Amino acid sequence: MSAADQIFAMLRESSQSGAPLYLQLRKSIEEAVNRGLIGPGDALPSERDIASKADISRVTVRKAVQDLVKGGVLVQRHGSGTFVAPRMERVEQSLSRLTSFTEDMARRGMSVRSVWLDRGLYAPSPDEMMVLGLSSTELVARVARLRIANDTPLAIERAALSASVLPDPEAIGSSLYAALGTTGNRPVRAVQRISATNLGDADARLLEVPSGVAGLQIERISYLASGKVIEFTRSVYRGDAYDFVAELRLTGPGEEIRP
Known part of the structure; x- marks a missing residue:
């Protein structure tokens, strides 16, 4: 039949x-x-x-x-x-570990590449000034990439850092965190907020999915060991490709839950 x-x-x-x-x-x-x-x-x-x-x-x-x-x-x-549609092999990512996309995919044995969408120095937006602690006279380094694993576009990452930390965005290789590590500015912890979204036309085209389909919007603020904010990232992930997993533990009486 x-x-x-x-x-x-x-x-x-x-x-x-x-x-x-x-x-x-x-x-x-x-x-x-x-x-x-x-x-x-x-x-x-x-x-x-x-x-x-x-x-x-x-x-x-x-x-x-x-x-x-x-x-x-x-x-x-x-x-x-x-x-x-081709069946998408879902990627499971732990929310308890702070890793770069490159490191995360490499652990899974997946080939990784990126397409640069933007690398440059700009006047900061009000959100960037507030989160990164910048004044209106300082510059912000913005790096935006389409992240691809095994030839499938999975995410669009848009990161912002103080230009004093990343004065030459063009010098970044395959990993932003590796570049920050060479100057002692790799983050050690982060607070991440995940919300549902419907992908707009531009992002959907980059991720090779229909406009309006479900996606994941992730806002991450990363910190140095000193407590200083080092990175402000807003990313969009394919909803059909990612599962974020968090481990939950029961606390005893009087125990404080720490982020």
Whole structure:
């Protein structure tokens, strides 16, 4: 039985549910993918074929397909058609360890590369002045990179540091933390805030996912052993590729929970 026939068989099974047609079709396609009846990289029948065989409008088909594209189940390639999205191997990262992206991926045996989006000295923004303790006359070093592991873009990192700490952003090699370590300015702890976000057009294009899909927005403030703030980073991660894991421990009576 072809992939199209599998989808239509499931659509007939769900036709008694009373749900809107586009939801029935979306569920049928998603079930076919989840069961492995159509696999990563397989082409979906055209809108015209699905509409004709299922006896529904192309508008209904398009709405179901677009929902699945936004959900990361399907991908559309201009001029080629619609395909089942490749399965993403999820990366699990501990929240109890402060490491660089390069170090973290290297431990997993993954090849890592970065695409520089920005490296330069700028007048600080109000947020950067407040977090980094800068005056309006000082400069901030900004470095922004698209982080890629095993040829899959995973994250966009945008870091800000005082120009006195990083006077030449262009001199950074593959790791910011390695560069900071050579001057004794590598952070030893950080406070990290993670929130859900929907990726905007620009970030989605860089991460090669549909605009509006779920992502993770991470704001990190890193400190030296002296307690001085050294780094202010705002990053965006693919929601389909990352799991952040934290270990929780039960404290005894009177014990204080420390960050």
